Amino acid sequence: MKVKGGSLAAGPDWAISDRRGIQRVFDPADAVEKSRASKLRRGEDVADFLHARWLMRHLIQQRRPQMETPVLQSYDDARPELPRAPDVALSWSKSGPVAAAALSGGGIVGIDIERVIARDTGAVLTMTASGTEAAAVASAGNETAQLAAFYRLWTAKEAVLKCRGEGLRGGAKSVEIPLAFIHGRADTITIHDRGVSLALSVIDAGPDAVCTLAFSAQK
Incomplete structure (x- = not known):
């Protein structure tokens, strides 16, 4: 499985990916990602972390192609945000090399x-x-x-x-x-x-x- 996705009726868009099927290097998109990735000891953990955030941006750019490289803000005590599009609800998750992401034009979402x-x-x-x-x-x-x-x-x-x-x-x-x-x-x-x-x-x-x-x- 590389990347597959879809939409739920009257619901969010979603995508699932296994980085082992994607022939590319996942690089940090900004200084925050670079700093967080640098704290991970194992190379596989770094790749998993960056892959999940890449998948979230990939889904955003598929659904909102007019948007430049999205900046993702995540917190320990609040929902993640897309600063340039505060109306968008988003969520992502990873488990080893597999990742999932979801995007909604309103309301709330969790994956x-x-x-x-x-x-x-x-x-x-x-x-x-x-x-x-x-x-x-x-x-x-x-x-x-x-x-x-x-x-x-x-x-x-x-x-x-x-x-x-x-x-x-x-x-x-x-x-x-x-x-x-x-x-x-x-x-x-x-x-x-x-x-x-x-x-x-x-x-x-x-x-x-x-x-x-x-x-x-x-x-």
């Missing part, structure tokens, strides 16, 4: 992508999930099905927290994900989070990753 890696999910669920959600993962079926349910739950929570502009510091347990979504019976569902109606949609990221997009026309 999260995770590579599917076999792991003991119990400790993570204890910290991030309600008892009902943890039970839903445990009852999903065999080990493969449980892992799929775990990543659907995890990416959905991350996407919602990004819509809030909080990230994980906002408390993953404060986000409630319906069982139908966790079990894969529904790939698109609406939830209500702190008075805001959010649509959750699973984006096809291939067999080795799970990606969830959350968005709303409300701010």
Whole structure:
């Protein structure tokens, strides 16, 4: 997979990319990116960091070709911004060499992508999930099905927290994900989070990753 993308009905534009399929070097776009990249020790981590931000700019320039090289501003305690286009909502995510980005002309948006890696999910669920959600993962079926349910739950929570502009510091347990979504019976569902109606949609990221997009026309 190189770069693939699309648009949701009445929703954001999105793109997913695996840098291993792209024959190019990802360079910092500005001094801030260069400084942040310099703090990463492993070359692969630098490439992953720059690739995700490149994908976000790539999507912006596809949808808004009149815009010069976009300057991305991201924060620990607020939603990322596009200073030259404050009306645009944007979000990006990375998990190793895979990345996802989303762009909306209004409202709020959050996206999260995770590579599917076999792991003991119990400790993570204890910290991030309600008892009902943890039970839903445990009852999903065999080990493969449980892992799929775990990543659907995890990416959905991350996407919602990004819509809030909080990230994980906002408390993953404060986000409630319906069982139908966790079990894969529904790939698109609406939830209500702190008075805001959010649509959750699973984006096809291939067999080795799970990606969830959350968005709303409300701010």
